Amino acid sequence: MDIQLIAKVWPFFAEAAVVTVEISVLAILLGLSIGFAAGLGSLSHNKLIRLPVRFYVSFFRGTPALIQLFLLYFGGPQVGIQLDPFEAGVIGLGVNIGAYMSESIRGAIISVDKGQTEAGRCLGLGHAQVMRKIIIPQAARLMVRPLGVNAIALIKGSAIVSTISLVELSYTAHRFISSTYKPFEMFILASVFYLLIVTVFSYGVRKVDQRVAMD
Amino acid sequence: MSENLIEIRGLKKNFGDLAVLKGIDMNIRKGQIVALIGASGSGKSTLLRTINQLEEATAGEIWFDGQLVNQDLPHRAREKHLNQLRREIGMVFQHFNLFPHLTAIENVTLAPTMLKLQNKSDALTSGKALLDKVGLADRIDHYPSQLSGGQKQRVAIARSLAMSPQVMLFDEVTSALDPELVGEVNRVMKQLAQEHMTMIIVTHDLRFAEDVSDHVVFLADGLVVEEGPPAQIFADPKHELTQSFLKQVF
Ligand SMILES: Nc1ncnc2c1ncn2[C@@H]1O[C@H](COP(=O)(O)OP(=O)(O)O)[C@@H](O)[C@H]1O
Ligand SMILES: [Mg+2]
Numbered sequence: 281m282d283i284q285l286i287a288k289v290w291p292f293f294a295e296a297a298v299v300t301v302e303i304s305v306l307a308i309l310l311g312l313s314i315g316f317a318a319g320l321g322s323l324s325h326n327k328l329i330r331l332p333v334r335f336y337v338s339f340f341r342g343t344p345a346l347i348q349l350f351l352l353y354f355g356g357p358q359v360g361i362q363l364d365p366f367e368a369g370v371i372g373l374g375v376n377i378g379a380y381m382s383e384s385i386r387g388a389i390i391s392v393d394k395g396q397t398e399a400g401r402c403l404g405l406g407h408a409q410v411m412r413k414i415i416i417p418q419a420a421r422l423m424v425r426p427l428g429v430n431a432i433a434l435i436k437g438s439a440i441v442s443t444i445s446l447v448e449l450s451y452t453a454h455r456f457i458s459s460t461y462k463p464f465e466m467f468i469l470a471s472v473f474y475l476l477i478v479t480v481f482s483y484g485v486r487k488v489d490q491r492v493a494m495d
Numbered sequence: 496m497s498e499n500l501i502e503i504r505g506l507k508k509n510f511g512d513l514a515v516l517k518g519i520d521m522n523i524r525k526g527q528i529v530a531l532i533g534a535s536g537s538g539k540s541t542l543l544r545t546i547n548q549l550e551e552a553t554a555g556e557i558w559f560d561g562q563l564v565n566q567d568l569p570h571r572a573r574e575k576h577l578n579q580l581r582r583e584i585g586m587v588f589q590h591f592n593l594f595p596h597l598t599a600i601e602n603v604t605l606a607p608t609m610l611k612l613q614n615k616s617d618a619l620t621s622g623k624a625l626l627d628k629v630g631l632a633d634r635i636d637h638y639p640s641q642l643s644g645g646q647k648q649r650v651a652i653a654r655s656l657a658m659s660p661q662v663m664l665f666d667e668v669t670s671a672l673d674p675e676l677v678g679e680v681n682r683v684m685k686q687l688a689q690e691h692m693t694m695i696i697v698t699h700d701l702r703f704a705e706d707v708s709d710h711v712v713f714l715a716d717g718l719v720v721e722e723g724p725p726a727q728i729f730a731d732p733k734h735e736l737t738q739s740f741l742k743q744v745f
Contacts, residue, residue, distance in 0.1 A: 325570065398549055399592035399651075403606035403658055404582035406574060413605060417596045 282465050289456055290469060296452035297473040303369050303448060304435045304477075310374030311434065312427070315381025320411070322386050333382070340379035346440050348376055353444045369441035369448075377434040384430055388423035389415055421492045428485030432478055439474075449473055499558075500525045500662055500693050501546065506555035508541055508717075515541045517717035518555070523662070526691040530704035530725065533714035534740060539697045542714070543664045546695075547584045548577050559584065560661065582610070585655030585663040589670050591647045593639040599626060599650045600635040603657045612658075625653040629683050645676030652683055662693040669700060681707075701744055705729050713737045 321333035340348065349372040356363060363371065392415050400410035442451035453470040457463045501523040508516040515538045523529055531539050544550040546557055548564060557564040559580060568576055594602050603625055604618040613621065626635050629649035639647055648668055655663060665684065669677040681703050687694060688707050698704050704711060704725065711728040713721045713736075721734040732738045 393592070395588060395590060395592035396594065399586075399588065399594070399654075400606075401577075402547060402549070402581055402584070402586040403654070404578045404580075404610060405606055406578055409609055413609060414594055418594075 281468075282462055285460060285462060286465055286469055289460075289466075292456070293449065293452055293469050293473055296447060296449045297477060299446070299448040300435070300438055300473070301477060303366065303373065303441060303446070304431075304438050306370045307373035307377060307434055307438070308431045310370060311377035311381045311430070314375060314378030315385050315427075315430075318378060318382035319385030319389065322382060323389060325407075337379045337382055340376050341383070345373070345376045345437060346443065348372055349440055349444060365441065365444045365446040368444055369438070369446045373434055373438055373441065377430055377437075380430045380433070381427055384426035385419070385423050387426065388419040391422055392418045424485065424489040424492055428482070428489070431485070432481060435478055435481060436474060498524050500527075500560055502556075502558040503546075504556040504558070506542070506545060506557060507553045508538075508545055508550060509553045515717050516545070516553075519714075519717075519719055521712065521719065521722075523693060523695065525661075525693055527693055527710055528688045528708045529695045530708035530711045531695055531697045531714060532699075532701065532704055532711060532740075537714045538717045539714055540666050543586070543666050543695060543697060546664060547581055547586055549586075582612075582658050583661045585658060585660035587648070587651050587655055587663065587665045587668045589667045591639070591644075591651045591671075593647055593651055593654070595639050598636050598638055599631060599642070599653075602639070602650055603654045606654070607657050618657075622653070622657060625656050626650070628656075628686075629653045630679065643676060644672045645679045648672065648680045649683055652680075652687075656687075662695070663687065665694065665696045665698070667697050667699065669698070669703075699744070701729065701741070713740065715740070 318333045318336060321329045322337065324330045324333075349368065352361070352372045353363060353365070353368040356368070396414055396418065397410055400414045401407075405413075438448065439450040441448060442454060445451065447455075449470045453466040456466045460466065499522045501521070503519055503521040506516055506519040507514070519542060531542065533539055541550060545552050546559075546564070552565045555565075560583065562580065564580060566573070566576060594605065597605060600619065600622050603622040604613075604615075607613045607618045607621075608615055623632070623635060626632060629652055631646060631649055631653070634642060634646060634650075639650070642650065651668075652663075668684075669680050672680065677700070681700070684694070684696065685707055696704065696708065708725050711722060711725050712719055713728065713732075713734075715736045721728065721732060721737045728737065729741065732741055
């Protein structure tokens with residue numbers, strides 16, 4: 281193992297890791313927003329809401345994320361959607377993870393005991409009121425872990441944006457390999473940074489989970 | 496103008512192919528305490544749950560205070576109609592269904608404040624009075640997880656009463672309790688009875704039914720087999736199904 285080389289190039293990886301974090305955090309926030317809307321929408325009584333949402337979820341869970349990203353970045357311009365790699369990365373990853381997150385949110389909502397809804401409705405509260413004040417606060421506790429799993433999958437999966445030339449961790453590894461011919465060192469280095477990001481993130485998720493479980 | 500608060504006509508309820516209620520006729524007068532008894536699976540819960548439309552009726556009519564409960568309405572109108580009706584019809588469940596993320600007082604004040612029937616401070620005042628009435632003045636800030644079964648059930652009763660309903664439906668509210676906690680919940684129902692709250696009480700506790708009710712309805716296999724004053728039903732049942740049911744239970 282070429283330690284000297286690692287010592288020389290690691291700052292570039294650190295910089296690239298910042299980009300990976302940025303793109304991941306933005307994509308997670310986008311995914312959460314879409315996930316919430318879609319998670320609730322998939323439970324709507326209204327078919328005009330439910331069916332398009334179900335289609336969105338099936339499409340983005342049923343096709344490779346890489347193809348979705350290519351569709352957006354390379355196919356987009358053909359239909360007038362012009363995005364730079366960073367924008368395409370955030371949107372591509374966010375819309376994809378939103379589909380998974382909507383399932384986590386939907387799962388948490390439907391696992392709240394049906395008796396809770398009944399008790400709320402028996403008091404004369406409407407469907408939306410019951411959701412907001414009774415079901416979602418309870419579901420929130422149940423959704424932290426699965427959403428954390430989704431988010432971590434996204435961080436690792438963000439490597440695919442290297443294919444649209446976004447200079448993040450994986451791209452940086454590839455770039456240094458072509459100049460140094462040392463794939464072992466470069467991929468180890470990238471792995472260490474991914475592991476670091478994921479570890480910090482998992483710790484955060486665990487803290488949030490403990491927090492919501494407590495109150 | 497009839498003095499009946501609830502009138503049920505030819506009520507049928509199927510779950511798929513299973514006919515659970517097979518044509519129920521029933522009247523409940525204002526202030527009447529009705530005990531609904533019958534074997535497990537005879538349809539008691541289903542009957543209560545169709546009254547407030549937790550279950551849709553398959554056929555027949557349910558009238559509440561002069562309004563047809565099971566009106567055929569478009570979705571939105573139906574929701575509005577049911578929300579309005581359900582304020583008037585309190586329900587207490589076997590498994591309490593308290594909101595676990597809210598304290599006792601928050602459980603009680605949630606609906607009146609959300610529905611803007613009371614402002615926060617009025618709701619708090621009357622909520623505390625209700626918890627006091629059910630003997631839980633010292634438990635108002637406790638979460639359900641910090642309460643015993645009997646205490647939970649009393650909070651659930653207070654939560655229903657907070658809407659000032661015209662009728663209370665009790666579905667085996669002591670069945671999930673340890674025997675030593677049954678009395679404290681029964682006492683609350685007894686007190687409501689003495690205050691002339693209209694109530695339908697589903698119970699397996701026939702001694703309590705005899706003690707608290709002024710009318711007993713015996714349900715078997717989705718039909719009202721016999722009804723009458725408790726003294727007659729328990730001491731001198733006419734129908735053989737009632738006789739054999741009482742023999743098994745007592
Ligand atoms: N949601 C449901 N779906 C299907 N069958 C049901 C449902 N609820 C009740 N039943 C059936 O209806 C019958 C009557 O149930 P229920 O009203 O709970 O009786 P009881 O309260 O007298 O014990 C039972 O056979 C029960 O299995
Ligand atoms: Mg029952």
